[in-house]
Amino acid sequence: MNAAATIPGKKKRPAIAIAVPYWVREFALIRWGVAALAGGVAVGVAAVLYSNAQLRDASATRAHVQQVRDAAYARYAYADNEKREIRAFQPPFLAMRERGLVGEENRLAWLDAIRRIQEDRRLLPISYEVTPQQTVAPDPRVATGDYQLHASRMTLHMDMLDELELFNFLEDLRARGYFAVQDCAIKRLGAGGPPDAPALSADCTLNWITLTAATTTAAPAPARGKP
Template sequence: MKHPPLAALKLSLLLVLAALLLAGGGILWSRGQAQDAGLALQQQRSALNGARQQLDRSRQQQQLIATHLADYQALTARGFIGAEDRLAWIEAAQLANRDAGLYSLDYRLTPRAASLPALARGLPLGQTSMSLTLPLLVETDLMRFLNALKARAPGIYRVQGCRLSHPGDASFEPVNQPRLQAECELLWFTVAVESRTSQ
């Protein structure tokens, strides 16, 4: 029996071995590429889900804004949202005093302070105290003044309290002059609008 020449087969065996090595290397490289592509696909899916969630949140916020825009604009026009309009508050008190047919009015405003957290519910709600002193002829003058102020008030306020007193110890005279004095404290509420700077 004749054996094939080993020298002639050596080249063929080397070519087959090189082809097997190249095929194995190609399989390993393609497996690595497939894993990288799978990771990239997973990252893209995560980014897509995040973008969808953000789009859903934006749509919800847009719907919320559309639902409450008229209320927001009404509160802004009323002076509740934005900067304090102290001059308008003073003018409203003076006009209410005139409408009620009263005699004079003294006022004092304090600086704006933060409201109680229970009132604010997360809003930047502030309050400004206004102290009023006005002479009255009779007790019902105070209610007339407060009703006139309610009709003229350019914002949202609350009457903290009023106190009636008799200034001095003057005896009664049948003259149409104020014999009572009312001291009231009002709280004017405003929501500060945060200024957003563009980046």
């Protein structure tokens, strides 16, 4: 019996033809072009991503270099400003140090100045007493930098022939140091003495001023005497 025989009473179905789009049928012709295009796109995307990364790195480097440059310029400007300030303030600073305002307190120089003025002016004997040095709080608007303001109080007594002797004495003393006159009391002595006897006496309180480094704390002992 033939296996391929047709079963009686059953009709054979016709084959169904499926229509394939032309671009699918012809894809084989362009598949290498598509592959090349995909590769080019991938390379382009990678190049864009790499370029963006490089741009970010370059921006970060540029910002860092800008910060370094700004810091260097700020240091240069600060140093240049310091040099200008030194040139401007060095002469008066040296002058103040020469006169004893800046540095350690030099009481011997004060006492020597009193003695010399008394001898040059031919004044009557002068007596004095200096109390221990004290720290002074300056006005907040006064900038003293790394220096601390100190003052030593001197009580001074002198007999005079006239008031001009006191004024000349203080003027000469001011040329040799920095001090502030706190008060001065002049008293007239009794008349009837010899011609060269003192007619007046003065009791003054002076505050000798010095600027010393803020770490300096030592204070000289009290001094009294008569040149």
